[in-house]
Amino acid sequence: xxxxxxxxxxxxxxxxxxxxxxxxxxxxxxxxxxxxxxxxxxxxxxxxxxxxxxxxxxxxxxxxxxxxxxxxxxxxxxxxxxxxxxxxxxxxxxxxxxxxxxxxxxxxxxxxxxxxxxxxxxxxxxxxxxxxxxxxxxxxxxxxxxxxxxxxxxxxxxxxxxxxxxxxxxxxxxxxxxxxxxxxxxxxxxxxxxxxxxxxxxxxxxxxxxxxxxxxxxxxxxxxxxxxxxxxxxxxxxxxxxxxxxxxxxxxxxxxxxxxxxxxxxxxxxxxxxxxxxxxxxxxxxxxxxxxxxxxxxxxxxxxxxxxxxxxxxxxxxxxxxxxxxxxxxxxxxxxxxxxxxxxxxxxxxxxxxxxxxxxxxxxxxxxxxxxxxxxxxxxxxxxxxxxxxxxxxxxxxxxxxxxxxxxxxxxxxxxxxxxxxxxxxxxxxxxxxxxxxxxxxxxxxxxxxxxxxxxxxxxxxxxxxxxxxxxxxxxxxxxxxxxxxxxxxxxxxxxxxxxxxxxxxxxxxxxxxxxxxxxxxxxxxxxxxxxxxxxxxxxxxxxxxx
Amino acid sequence: xxxxxxxxxxxxxxxxxxxxxxxxxxxxxxxxxxxxxxxxxxxxxxxxxxxxxxxxxxxxxxxxxxxxxxxxxxxxxxxxxxxxxxxxxxxxxxxxxxxxxxxxxxxxxxxxxxxxxxxxxxxxxxxxxxxxxxxxxxxxxxxxxxxxxxxxxxxxxxxxxxxxxxxxxxxxxxxxxxxxxxxxxxxxxxxxxxxxxxxxxxxxxxxxxxxxxxxxxxxxxxxxxxxxxxxxxxxxxxxxxxxxxxxxxxxxxxxxxxxxxxxxxxxxxxxxxxxxxxxxxxxxxxxxxxxxxxxxxxxxxxxxxxxxxxxxxxxxxxxxxxxxxxxxxxxxxxxxxxxxxxxxxxxxxxxxxxxxxxxxxxxxxxxxxxxxxxxxxxxxxxxxxxxxxxxxxxxxxxxxxxxxxxxxxxxxxxxxxxxxxxxxxxxxxxx
Numbered sequence: 001x002x003x004x005x006x007x008x009x010x011x012x013x014x015x016x017x018x019x020x021x022x023x024x025x026x027x028x029x030x031x032x033x034x035x036x037x038x039x040x041x042x043x044x045x046x047x048x049x050x051x052x053x054x055x056x057x058x059x060x061x062x063x064x065x066x067x068x069x070x071x072x073x074x075x076x077x078x079x080x081x082x083x084x085x086x087x088x089x090x091x092x093x094x095x096x097x098x099x100x101x102x103x104x105x106x107x108x109x110x111x112x113x114x115x116x117x118x119x120x121x122x123x124x125x126x127x128x129x130x131x132x133x134x135x136x137x138x139x140x141x142x143x144x145x146x147x148x149x150x151x152x153x154x155x156x157x158x159x160x161x162x163x164x165x166x167x168x169x170x171x172x173x174x175x176x177x178x179x180x181x182x183x184x185x186x187x188x189x190x191x192x193x194x195x196x197x198x199x200x201x202x203x204x205x206x207x208x209x210x211x212x213x214x215x216x217x218x219x220x221x222x223x224x225x226x227x228x229x230x231x232x233x234x235x236x237x238x239x240x241x242x243x244x245x246x247x248x249x250x251x252x253x254x255x256x257x258x259x260x261x262x263x264x265x266x267x268x269x270x271x272x273x274x275x276x277x278x279x280x281x282x283x284x285x286x287x288x289x290x291x292x293x294x295x296x297x298x299x300x301x302x303x304x305x306x307x308x309x310x311x312x313x314x315x316x317x318x319x320x321x322x323x324x325x326x327x328x329x330x331x332x333x334x335x336x337x338x339x340x341x342x343x344x345x346x347x348x349x350x351x352x353x354x355x356x357x358x359x360x361x362x363x364x365x366x367x368x369x370x371x372x373x374x375x376x377x378x379x380x381x382x383x384x385x386x387x388x389x390x391x392x393x394x395x396x397x398x399x400x401x402x403x404x405x406x407x408x409x410x411x412x413x414x415x416x417x418x419x420x421x422x423x424x425x426x427x428x429x430x431x432x433x434x435x436x437x438x439x440x441x442x443x444x445x446x447x448x449x450x451x452x453x454x455x456x457x458x459x460x461x462x463x464x465x466x467x468x469x470x471x472x473x474x475x476x477x478x479x480x481x482x483x484x485x486x487x488x489x490x491x492x493x494x495x496x497x498x499x500x501x502x503x504x505x506x507x508x509x510x511x512x513x514x515x516x517x518x519x520x521x522x523x524x525x526x527x528x529x530x531x532x533x534x535x536x537x538x539x540x541x542x543x544x545x546x547x
Numbered sequence: 548x549x550x551x552x553x554x555x556x557x558x559x560x561x562x563x564x565x566x567x568x569x570x571x572x573x574x575x576x577x578x579x580x581x582x583x584x585x586x587x588x589x590x591x592x593x594x595x596x597x598x599x600x601x602x603x604x605x606x607x608x609x610x611x612x613x614x615x616x617x618x619x620x621x622x623x624x625x626x627x628x629x630x631x632x633x634x635x636x637x638x639x640x641x642x643x644x645x646x647x648x649x650x651x652x653x654x655x656x657x658x659x660x661x662x663x664x665x666x667x668x669x670x671x672x673x674x675x676x677x678x679x680x681x682x683x684x685x686x687x688x689x690x691x692x693x694x695x696x697x698x699x700x701x702x703x704x705x706x707x708x709x710x711x712x713x714x715x716x717x718x719x720x721x722x723x724x725x726x727x728x729x730x731x732x733x734x735x736x737x738x739x740x741x742x743x744x745x746x747x748x749x750x751x752x753x754x755x756x757x758x759x760x761x762x763x764x765x766x767x768x769x770x771x772x773x774x775x776x777x778x779x780x781x782x783x784x785x786x787x788x789x790x791x792x793x794x795x796x797x798x799x800x801x802x803x804x805x806x807x808x809x810x811x812x813x814x815x816x817x818x819x820x821x822x823x824x825x826x827x828x829x830x831x832x833x834x835x836x837x838x839x840x841x842x843x844x845x846x847x848x849x850x851x852x853x854x855x856x857x858x859x860x861x862x863x864x865x866x867x868x869x870x871x872x873x874x875x876x877x878x879x880x881x882x883x884x885x886x887x888x889x890x891x892x893x894x895x896x897x898x899x900x901x902x903x904x905x906x907x908x909x910x911x912x913x914x915x916x917x918x919x920x921x922x923x924x925x926x927x928x929x930x931x932x933x934x935x936x937x938x939x940x941x942x943x944x945x946x947x948x949x950x951x952x953x954x955x956x957x958x959x960x961x962x963x964x965x966x967x968x969x970x971x972x973x974x975x976x977x978x
Contacts (some may be wrong), residue, residue: 060742060939061896074936080742102933106902139926142909166895185737185895188720190905192895 014085018045019092027085030058031078032065047091048100048129050107050215051167052079055271056176062167064103064129068093075099097133104134110145110190111216112162120217122230126165147193153183154202156222156276157210161193164218170194170210177273178371180204194218205373208276212262221260223280228254236475237264237531239462241338241455242278243366244376246464248532249274251282251456251475258282258456258475266532269468275373282456285476289439291451293481303443308450308481312488315408315448316495318431319354322406328355332404335389336411336485337363337378338437340460341469341521342507343486344380344387345514347410350489353498358404360392361385362417374465378413379455383463386520386536392419399425406431408492410452410485412440435488450488451481458484459507461526463536469524470533486510556782556790557770558763559806562650568685570692573653579698581773582657586664586706589772594665598768601776602788604809606643607633607724607761608837608866609941610787610854613768619748621756623667628756630668631733631747632659632765634675634682635717635724638837639888640868643792644762646804648675648682651766652689656712658765660703661772663710666758671712674729677719687714721892725940726759728894739896740940763792783809787853787864795821797871798828809864810856814848817871828873832956836865838885839945841952861952877972878957879964882911882950889946900943903934907950914961917968924961927954 014027018035021044025034035041036054050062058079066075070088075095090096108130115121147161168185171194175181182202186195196202202210211221233252240247240261247270250262261282263274294311295303306314322330333351335344351359361384368375396419398404407429414420426432427445434446437454455462457478461469483491486505493501502509511526520536566572573579585594599614620628632655636644647655659671675683690712693699701709715733717723723732727741730752751757767789771779780788787809793816796802800822807816813835817823824830832842835852841862843850850856854864872881886908895901907930913919931947938944954961964970 058742061898063897063899063937066937077742080744082744099937102937103898106898106906106933109902109906139922139929140906141923142906142913165898166901187895188722189890189893189895190901192901 012085014083014087016083016085016087016089018089021045025083027083029083031067031081031083031087031089033058033079034083035078045091047078048125048133049079050125050165051169053169053172053213053272054265055273056169056172056213059168059172062103062107062165064100066096066099066103067091068096100129100133101135104130105138105140107165108134108138109140109142110162111165112144114163118160118163118217119220119225120163120214120230124217125215145190151195152222153196153219154207156208156280157202158220158222158225159194160218160220163216164194165216166192166194167215168194169213169215170219173210173213174202174204174207177209178204178206182207183210205275205277205369206273206371208279209263209273212272224260228252228259233259234475235262236473238456238472238475239379239464239470240274240278240281241379241462242275242281242377243372244374244378244381244465245270245372246379246462246468246470247274247278247372248470249278253475256476258285268532269464269466269470270372273372275371277373284438285454285456287438290454291436291439291449292479293451295443295446295449297447303446303449308483308488311448311450312491312495315431315433315450316492318433318447319406319408319492320496322431323354326405329358330403330405331356332358332360332395332399332407334392334395334407334409334411334414335359335361335384336413337361337376337381337384338413338455339380339384339410339485340455340458340462340472341380341383341387341514342460342510342526343410343484343489344384344389345518346486346493346510347408347489348387348389349500349513350408350493350498353493353500354496358395358398359389360395361389362392362414362419364413364417376465377416379464380462382465382467382536383461383469386463386467387514387518396420396425399429402428404429406433408433408435408489409442409446410435412436412438412442415440415442435485450483452488453478453482453484457482459526460484460486461511461524461529464533467520467536468533469521469529469536471526471529471531556806556808558654558766558790558792559646559651559804562646568650568652568689570653570689570696570698573651577773578653578769579657579704581769582660582698583704585661585772586704586708591665591667594661594772597776598662598665598771601771601779602786603764603767603771603779604787604789604854605761606763606767606791606866608638608839610864613760613764616748616760617662617666617758619746620666620668620758621748626755627669628667629752629758630659630663630666630671631726631729631752631757631759632671632673632762633724633726633729633759634673634679634686634762635729636679636762636866637676637721637724638839638866638868640794640796640834640837640870641866642794642796643804643867645679645682646792647762647766648679649685652686653693654766654769655686655762656689656693656698658768659712660698660710661768662758662760662765664708668758669710671710672715672733672752673712674715674717674723674733676724677717680716683714683716690714720894721888722894722940722942725942727940729759730757737894739894740942742939784851784853784855786855791864791867793820793852794866794868795871796868798824798830798873798876799871800825807852810851810853812848813843813850813852813869816852816869817848821869821871824871824873828875830871831874831876832872832878832881832953834868834870834872834949835862837868838870838888839948840865841948842881842956844956861955875972877915877970878953878960879911879915879970880972882953882961883908883915885949885953886911886946889942893942893946897938897943899934899937900946903930903943904946906930907946911950914964915970917964917970919961919965921962921965924954924958924965 049065051059248264248266561567934943
C-alpha cells in the first residue's frame with residue numbers, strides 16, 4: 001500500500017524535544033508522521049490537524065498543525081516539516097495558540113453550526129478543536145454561505161457541502177487507496193466544493209472510508225445517518241468476519257444493538273481502512289433469520305422448539321447410540337471457518353475424543369482485490385486449517401458412500417461454499433446435529449438445531465489470511481440460551497461422558513490448551529494477546545489461505 | 548500595423564519592427580550571436596557564472612537572483628531536467644511579457660537556449676497564459692522557425708547541445724503564475740501551489756529538477772552573455788542592475804511600457820515618461836509593481852524603482868506594473884476591486900486564504916456601501932495578520948498587502964465611509 005507516512009524506514013534515530021519532553025524518533029518523515037510512528041501524536045503530544053492523515057499523502061493546506069521550532073522564523077506546519085536531530089518544538093506557545101485560533105475562525109466563518117442535527121456531533125474534529133483551541137466568539141457579521149445539504153455521492157455516502165472544510169482527505173483517499181479517483185475539488189477560492197467527476201458515483205469497494213476520514217460532518221454514512229448519537233455509542237474492539245483479512249474494527253453499540261462497524265487502526269492488517277461490504281455486515285447480527293432457540297425434530301418429523309439443554313441431551317443420545325451400535329467411525333463433523341480458534345479447538349477435541357477422523361471444512365469464496373478484500377469469505381479459515389480441519393470434499397465422498405450416520409455441522413458454509421447444491425445429500429444421514437448462528441435450508445434435514453452466538457456476542461481469537469491471531473470481545477450481551485459453538489460442543493462432550501472435558505466451560509483454559517496442543521499456537525493465548533494481534537509461530541504444514 | 552510601443556533600450560529597441568519578430572529580422576539585428584558563441588565556446592558553468600555576476604534579478608515579481616536560482620539545479624543525469632518559462636503574465640497592471648512574447652519571440656528563445664545550456668535542461672516549456680492567444684501563436688511560429696534553422700532540436704548550431712521547446716497554453720488562472728501551481732497545471736493537473744520543500748530544482752515539472760524563469764528574465768540573458776556582466780551592471784543600481792519594462796496604467800496621459808534602468812525614480816516615470824495626470828488633477832496613490840504590491844501615497848513618489856528602495860517604503864518592485872490613481876479615486880472602492888480579484892482567484896487550497904480573501908471582500912464591500920463600522924476596519928487588519936505567511940504560497944500575502952496598505956495610507960477614506968454611511972466619491976460607481 002502506498003502511504004506517505006506508514007513506511008517503515010531504516011533512517012537514523014534522532015532526538016527532538018516537544019514542549020520540553022524528549023522523543024527518539026526516525027529522521028526524515030514529517031514531524032506529524034514521526035510522532036505518529038512512535039504513537040504519541042494526539043496523546044502526549046497534541047498537534048491538531050485536519051488535512052494530514054497517517055495513511056494519506058501530505059497536503060499542507062488546513063494550516064492547523066502549525067508549531068514553533070527554535071531557530072526558524074515564523075510558524076511551521078508539522079505535517080511537512082521534516083524531523084531533524086536536536087529540533088526543539090513548541091506546540092503551546094502564544095504564537096501557536098493564536099495561529100490555531102485564527103485558522104479555526106476562518107474555517108468556522110461559513111460552517112452552518114448545525115451540530116444538533118449533524119451525525120458527526122460528538123466525534124467532530126471541528127467541534128472538538130473549536131472547543132479546545134478556538135476563540136469563544138466569531139467576529140464575522142457576514143451571512144454564511146448557503147450550499148447543498150444533501151448530495152448522494154454513491155450508495156453509501158452523503159455529502160453536505162456547507163459543513164465541508166475542504167481538507168481533501170476524501171479526494172486523496174479515492175486517488176491513493178482504491179485508486180479510483182471519483183472525487184475532486186471543483187471551483188476556486190471560496191466557491192470550492194467537493195464533488196464527483198461527471199458520470200461517476202462514489203461506489204468503489206472502500207467508499208465509506210471517506211466517512212471516517214472526514215473530520216467534520218460533511219461526509220456521512222447513508223447507513224448510519226440519524227441512527228444514533230456519537231455519545232450514546234459504546235465502542236468495543238473486534239475483528240470483521242467478512243473475509244480472511246480480519247480487518248480490525250470498532251463495534252459501536254447503542255440500545256443493545258450494534259449500530260455500525262468502523263475500522264480500527266492496525267498497520268499490520270488494515271491500516272485504517274475496511275471495505276464497505278465488511279462495514280455493512282454488522283446487519284447480519286440482528287437479522288430476522290438469526291437462530292435464537294434450539295429445535296428438535298419430533299415424532300411427526302416436525303421441528304419443535306426446546307431448551308438448549310434438552311437439545312444437547314438429545315444430540316448426545318443420538319451420537320452415543322450410533323457409536324454404541326456402529327462405532328465412532330460413522331460419526332463426522334464439519335467445521336465452520338467463521339468460528340473462533342477456541343470454538344474450533346473444542347470441536348476438534350470433541351471429534352478426537354469420540355474417536356472419529358471424519359471431519360471437513362468448507363470455506364466460501366468470492367471476489368478478491370489487491371487491497372484488503374480476500375477471496376475466502378470467512379474470518380478464520382486459516383485458524384481452522386491450523387487446528388487440523390481439512391477440506392470437506394473427501395468427507396462428502398465418504399457421506400456419498402454411505403459411511404456416515406451421524407454428523408455435527410457448525411454453520412452452513414457447506415452450502416454457501418458451493419460444495420453442495422442443496423441439503424439432499426445430508427438428508428441421507430440419520431442424525432444431523434446443526435449448530436449455527438442463522439437459519440438455513442440445512443434445518444430441513446437436521447434432527448437437532450442449536451443456536452450459536454455471533455462473533456459480536458463472544459470472546460475468542462481468529463487467525464487471518466496472514467496467519468495473524470487477533471482477538472474479539474463481546475460487544476453485545478447474548479441471551480443465556482445462546483452459547484458459543486465451543487461451549488455447545490463442550491456440553492455435548494460432557495453429556496457424552498468424554499475424557500478430558502472439565503465441568504465448566506472456561507475460555508481462557510481452552511485457549512491455553514490450544515496453545516499447548518497445536519504447535520502454531522504455541523505461546524498465543526487469549527489473555528496474552530496484544531490488541532493488534534500476534535503471528536502464528538510457524539507454518540504448521542497446512543496450506544496458507546487464498547488471499 | 549499596431550502603434551509602435553514606446554521603447555528606450557536593448558530589450559525593446561526593435562520591438563516596433565515587424566521583421567524583428569521573424570528569425571531573419573532578429574538575426575539582422577545581431578540576434579542569436581550570443582547563442583552561437585556561447586553554445587560553442589562557453590561551458591555551462593561559464594554561462595551561469597556570467598549571469599550570476601551580472602546580478603540579474605528575476606523579473607516575475609519576487610526579484611530572486613536568476614544566476615543563484617540556476618545554481619540550485621543538480622548536475623545533469625540520464626533523466627531529463629527542465630527549464631520552464633513562466634509566460635503566465637496575469638498580475639493586474641502588468642503587460643510587459645506580452646510585448647516581449649509578441650514582438651521579440653526569438654529574443655526569448657535565445658535566452659531560453661542559454662539558460663537551458665547553463666542549467667543542463669534537455670527541454671523547455673513556455674507556459675503562456677490562456678488569454679495570450681496571439682503570443683502563443685507567435686511563439687509557436689518562432690519555435691518552428693528555429694527548429695527549421697537548426698537553432699532548436701538535435702545539435703543546436705552545431706554545438707552538440709540538443710534542446711527542444713514546447714509551447715503550452717494555460718487555461719486562464721491567476722494562481723498558475725505561481726511557479727509550483729504553474730508546474731501542476733503544466734502536468735495537466737489543477738493549478739494548486741505545491742508545498743515546499745521540495746523546491747522545483749529538486750522536484751519540479753514531471754518530478755524532475757526544473758527551473759522556472761519569467762519571460763523578461765530570460766530575455767535579458769542573451770544581452771548579458773553577448774556583452775558581459777560588467778556591461779549589464781553599467782545600468783540600473785548596484786543591487787538591481789539592468790533595465791526593466793515599467794508598465795504604466797491608470798490615470799496618466801500616456802499609459803504604456805517604458806524600458807528604463809532599474810532605480811529610475813517613480814515620479815520621473817509617471818510625470819515625464821507617462822506624461823503625468825490629466826486635467827490638472829493630482830496623484831492620490833500609486834501601486835508600484837502590480838496589484839499585489841502595497842500602494843504608495845502621493846507623498847512618497849520620489850522613490851527609486853528598485854527593490855532595495857521600495858522596500859524601505861513598505862512596498863516592492865513586483866512586476867513593475869505601475870497603477871496610478873488620481874485624486875478622484877475612492878480608496879475603499881479600490882479595496883473592493885482588489886479584494887474581489889483575490890477572492891475570485893484564490894485557488895481555495897488553504898483555509899486562511901480561501902476564507903480570508905472572501906471575508907475581506909465582504910467587509911470592504913459593506914464599508915463601501917456604507918454599512919461598515921469602526922470595528923470592521925480593525926478586523927480587516929486582523930484578518931490580514933491571519934493570512935500573511937500562513938499559507939502554502941504567497942497568494943494570501945499578495946491579497947492582504949494591498950488592503951493593509953490602503954488602510955494604512957488612506958484610513959481617512961475608510962473612516963469617512965463608516966461615519967457618513969455612504970460613499971461620497973462622485974467617481975465611485977455602484978457596486
